[in-house]
Every structure is written in C-alpha cells, then in structure tokens.
Amino acid sequence: xxxxxxxxxxxxxxxxxxxxxxxxxxxxxxxxxxxxxxxxxxxxxxxxxxxxxxxxxxxxxxxxxxxxxxxxxxxxxxxxxxxxxxxxxxxxxxxxxxxxxxxxxxxxxxxxxxxxxxxxxxxxxxxxxxxxxxxxxxxxxxxxxxxxxxxxxxxxxxxxxxxxxxxxxxxxxxxxxxxxxxxxxxxxxxxxxxxxxxxxxxxxxxxxxxxxxxxxxxxxxxxxxxxxxxxxxxxxxxxxxxxxxxxxxxxxxxxxxxxxxxxxxxxxxxxxxxxxxxxxxxxxxxxxxxxxxxxxxxxxxxxxxxxxxxxxxxxxxxxxxxxxxxxxxxxxxxxxxxxxxxxxxxxxxxxxxxxxxxxxxxxxxxxxxxxxxxxxxxxxxxxxxxxxxxxxxxxxxxxxxxxxxxxxxxxxxxxxxxxxxxxxxxxxxxxxxxxxxxxxxxxxxxxxx
Ligand code: IMP
Numbered sequence: 001x002x003x004x005x006x007x008x009x010x011x012x013x014x015x016x017x018x019x020x021x022x023x024x025x026x027x028x029x030x031x032x033x034x035x036x037x038x039x040x041x042x043x044x045x046x047x048x049x050x051x052x053x054x055x056x057x058x059x060x061x062x063x064x065x066x067x068x069x070x071x072x073x074x075x076x077x078x079x080x081x082x083x084x085x086x087x088x089x090x091x092x093x094x095x096x097x098x099x100x101x102x103x104x105x106x107x108x109x110x111x112x113x114x115x116x117x118x119x120x121x122x123x124x125x126x127x128x129x130x131x132x133x134x135x136x137x138x139x140x141x142x143x144x145x146x147x148x149x150x151x152x153x154x155x156x157x158x159x160x161x162x163x164x165x166x167x168x169x170x171x172x173x174x175x176x177x178x179x180x181x182x183x184x185x186x187x188x189x190x191x192x193x194x195x196x197x198x199x200x201x202x203x204x205x206x207x208x209x210x211x212x213x214x215x216x217x218x219x220x221x222x223x224x225x226x227x228x229x230x231x232x233x234x235x236x237x238x239x240x241x242x243x244x245x246x247x248x249x250x251x252x253x254x255x256x257x258x259x260x261x262x263x264x265x266x267x268x269x270x271x272x273x274x275x276x277x278x279x280x281x282x283x284x285x286x287x288x289x290x291x292x293x294x295x296x297x298x299x300x301x302x303x304x305x306x307x308x309x310x311x312x313x314x315x316x317x318x319x320x321x322x323x324x325x326x327x328x329x330x331x332x333x334x335x336x337x338x339x340x341x342x343x344x345x346x347x348x349x350x351x352x353x354x355x356x357x358x359x360x361x362x363x364x365x366x367x368x369x370x371x372x373x374x375x376x377x378x379x380x381x382x383x384x385x386x387x388x389x390x391x392x393x394x395x396x397x398x399x400x401x402x403x404x405x406x407x408x409x410x411x412x413x414x415x416x417x418x419x420x421x422x423x424x425x426x427x428x429x430x431x432x433x434x435x436x437x438x439x440x441x442x443x444x445x446x447x448x449x
Contacts, residue, residue: 008226009033009269012337013254014234015327017243017281019307019314020274021339021423023047023063026230028421028431029272030064034225035071037217038062039260040250041232042079042112042144044137046308048426055426057308061088062230065097070228071220072103075213077250077260078232079144080105080157081112082202089205105206106213107158110148111199115177115190116140122184134246135283137309145239145249153177157210160203167196214262221267229257229268235327243371246285254331272420273333275324277341277407280314282307286374289317289353303343318351320379321414326367328415337421338408342430345404347386352410353379384410392425397432 010029014020026047030036043059058065060080062072074080089099117140127133136142147154153173159166174192181188203210220227233252236242241253250256258265278299281287290296296316299305305314328336344350355365356377368374387401394400400408400422412419422432 006267006269008224009228009267010226011229011231011254011257011268011271011331013231013271013273013331013333014252015236015273015275015324015331015333015336016234016279016320017236017285017287018045018234019280019282019305020234020276021337022231022234022274024339024423024426024428024431025272025274025337025421026063026228027066028428029228030067030070032226033064033070033228035073035217035220036062036064036067036228036230037073037075037213037261038230038232039075039077040252040256041248042141043081043084043139044141044248044309045232048308056091058088058091059309060085061092061103064228064230065092068097068102070102072099073213073217073261074103074105074109075217075261076106076108077256078106079110079112079141079148079250081139082157082160082199082206086202086205089209100208103209104211104213104216105157105209107156107161107210108212108214109157110144111155111157111160112140112144113155113199114195115181116143116147118181118186118188118190119143119184122181122186125185133284135285135312136248137283137307139309142249155199157206160199161207161210163196163200163203166199166203167192170196170199217261217263221263227263227267227269229254229261231256235273235331236323238330241330241369243285243369243374246283246371253327254333268332270334271332272335272337273324273328273331273417274337274339275319276303276339277319277344277411278303279317279320279323280305281317282310282312282314286371286377287315287317288323288356288374288377288379289320289351290315291317295347298347299343302346303340318353318379318381319411320353321411322353322356322365322367322379325365325415326369328417333417335420336411336415336417337423338411338419339423341404341408341422342390342392342424344386344407345390346388350384350386350407351379351381352384352407352414354382354414355380382410392430394424394432397422397434400432
C-alpha cells in the first residue's frame with residue numbers, strides 16, 4: 001500500500017475562468033518536486049512559458065517540461081489529441097531535451113479523434129444560431145469526454161498499440177459517426193482505414209511513453225517522491241462546480257485530481273490557487289465584472305489578453321472576489337498566487353467586487369454558480385486607489401508602491417488566505433515569493449520582503 005500523506009505534494013489550480021498563469025507557477029515550483037502531473041483537460045488548455053525571453057506555447061505537455069529533473073505524467077483524466085502531442089514532443093526534443101524515460105502517458109487517457117473536433121464545431125454552429133454558443137475552443141474536448149462517459153464509441157491511448165482491436169473497433173463505430181456528422185450538418189467523409197492507419201503510426205511514436213500511470217504514481221509515492229499536480233482550465237470552468245453550461249467537460253478544479261490520477265484525495269498536499277489581479281473569460285457565459293469599455297480594452301492590451309489556443313481576444317474586467325472566494329472554497333486552497341499585477345499600473349482607481357446585488361435588491365456574498373442566476377447579478381464594488389509606477393522590475397514586496405501592497409492586502413483579507421506568490425511579469429524571475437513572516441502587506445512591518 002502506498003502511504004502518501006501528501007505532505008510533500010503541491011496542487012496548482014486556477015481560481016477563475018482559466019488563463020491565470022498557472023504554467024508559470026508549475027515551472028517555478030517544478031524545481032522543488034520530482035514529478036509533475038496533468039490530470040484533466042486536453043489541448044483546450046494553453047500555457048506559455050517564458051525562459052530568457054523565449055516564449056514556448058504548449059497545450060498538452062506539462063508546463064515543467066523545461067526542467068530536466070522532473071518526470072512528467074499526463075494522467076488518465078486527460079483527453080489526448082495524439083497529433084498535437086506528437087508535435088509537442090518533437091518540438092521539445094528538437095531543443096535537445098530528451099523525453100524517453102521522463103514522459104509518461106496514461107494508457108487510459110482518452111483519445112481525441114478527428115471527428116470530435118468536427119462534432120464540436122457542428123454543435124457550436126447550431127448553438128450559435130440559437131444565440132447559446134458556449135464558445136468552445138473547438139478542439140473536440142466535449143465530444144471526446146462525452147464518448148468517455150458513453151463508453152461504446154471511445155478510443156483510449158492504450159488502444160493505439162492494439163492494432164487488430166483498433167481497426168475492428170473503428171470499422172464498427174465509423175459508420176455511426178458518419179451518420180451523426182451528417183445529421184449535425186457536416187458532410188465530411190471520415191474513413192475508418194485512414195483514421196486507423198494514422199492512429200497506428202502515432203501510436204508507434206508514442207509507444208515508449210504509454211504506461212499505466214496509476215501504478216507509476218503509486219510507485220513514486222512509495223519511493224518518497226514529491227508530486228506537483230498541474231490543473232488545466234480552472235475551477236469556474238469545472239463541469240460539476242463551474243458556471244454550467246458555460247464550462248469545459250472535465251473536473252478542472254482541485255476536485256479532479258484524485259479521479260484524474262488514481263491517487264487518493266489525501267495526496268493533494270498544499271493547494272495553491274492561482275488568480276489574476278483582475279478577471280478574464282474567453283467564450284460565452286456570465287461575467288458580472290466584465291468591462292466593455294476603454295478600461296477593459298486597456299487591461300486586454302497591457303495584459304496581452306488573447307487566447308493561447310485560439311487567439312481570441314479575452315473578455316476583461318475587475319477582480320471578482322465573490323467568484324474567487326467560492327473557487328478557493330471548492331478547491332480547498334491553502335495559499336494564493338496573484339498574477340499579472342503589473343497590468344494594473346497606471347489606473348487612477350481600481351474596483352474590487354466584494355458582493356453582488358440580485359434583481360430583487362438583495363446583496364449576496366455567496367457565488368450563485370448557476371449561469372442563469374449569475375447572469376442577473378450586478379457587482380458591488382469597493383473603490384481602491386491605483387498606482388502609477390511600473391512594477392515589473394520590483395524584486396521585493398517592499399519595492400511595490402503602497403497602493404499596490406494595500407491592494408494585495410485587501411485580496412488577502414477578503415479571501416482569508418495568505419498570498420504566497422506575486423507575479424509581476426511573464427518571466428520566471430519576475431516572481432516575488434512571500435514567506436509567512438513577510439506575508440503582511442503593511443509597509444511598516446515588511447522589512448524583509
Ligand atoms: P472547451 O473546453 O473547448 O469545450 O471549451 C469550453 C469553455 O471553456 C469555453 O468557454 C472555452 O473558452 C473555455 N476554456 C477551455 N479551456 C480553457 C482554458 O484553458 N482557458 C480559458 N478558457 C478555457
């Protein structure tokens with residue numbers, strides 16, 4: 001039996017609607033862990049790592065890929081598009097980094113097949129005509145997870161290595177899929193043989209990496225190794241706990257870690273919740289603090305708020321502490337990492353949403369997670385003075401302007417959680433780490449930070 005109290009482990013999850021900058025913290029904290037594990041989502045996620053000025057955009061590969069001492073696991077809870085994964089492996093190996101023996105892919109992860117993206121696109125087109133589009137990444141994520149739950153039409157990564165089974169299975173399911181596509185309004189032909197041959201070739205390339213990652217992770221626990229869990233997407237996009245139906249199709253909160261890896265819930269360790277100093281959302285769905293004005297445009301331009309996966313401009317708005325408080329509760333967050341604080345320099349005033357007003361005039365502080373209720377909530381703001389100084393070169397908390405430190409203090413107090421990391425730029429080096437003794441934002445008592 002593995003005995004993991006989780007003491008050495010860390011879980012990193014997003015507390016908003018994605019793109020909080022989780023990848024940077026995985027990259028930073030990877031140096032303190034032995035194994036980094038992706039447990040949910042697929043190529044809908046996108047993370048950009050900046051190392052010495054070079055930007056690397058990846059979708060499936062764990063963000064710790066540049067740390068050669070870490071093992072990398074893409075666990076059973078993910079959905080893998082093998083074309084995209086092979087391209088990322090090639091990109092990493094062309095930089096001289098070896099992945100053999102270091103990267104492990106769950107044989108039980110589900111495969112995103114070519115028709116999943118077609119079905120995703122067709123469903124979005126239909127919803128769009130009705131004015132109800134989810135605004136998915138069109139990477140086939142929803143249809144792939146639907147097949148996982150439906151069971152009869154799914155292909156798992158391990159199936160790519162069993163060529164006889166794969167061919168027979170695809171021969172059975174392709175005519176049904178062809179019919180479904182036709183009904184969905186897509187007349188593209190999907191050939192079982194073509195798909196099987198391509199998958200078999202991709203399976204050959206992925207073979208050295210495919211294994212039973214549940215056993216592998218339990219082995220690592222028994223060996224006393226530390227594990228870093230890397231969340232993709234974010235808590236408010238969780239299919240069970242997010243703003244349904246404007247969510248992704250996996251458990252993208254910390255609650256997805258256990259089913260997505262095969263490790264017990266007590267293995268999560270310290271949960272670090274990553275949040276932007278403001279809010280963004282891509283795709284459809286309610287967003288109470290959204291700013292459809294020049295302030296929103298300024299945040300978008302300063303924060304380079306354009307999707308890594310789709311290039312779409314992100315919707316931007318003020319920080320929403322009602323939403324984050326809920327997400328931190330659901331994820332069991334122990335410490336906060338605040339990102340993109342540098343983007344807020346130069347505003348006269350900042351607004352902080354601390355409650356909502358409902359259509360009946362009631363003021364509420366509990367996040368109404370149902371999208372139809374949330375749609376009608378109006379944010380209640382506290383106004384906070386801004387700061388003019390650029391802060392991207394600051395190395396210590398004490399170098400931040402007073403107004404900036406008190407902004408952090410307000411977040412910390414409202415959420416009743418310590419801020420442990422402050423990110424003031426995309427580079428690894430632009431990270432201020434606060435020790436418990438330096439977590440006070442008050443200038444008078446933060447001489448160390
Ligand atoms: P899907 O995951 O492609 O099905 O998209 C469902 C919803 O989740 C859409 O609103 C997407 O924009 C959003 N989404 C999925 N992954 C991410 C992410 O990594 N960052 C931000 N939004 C995401």
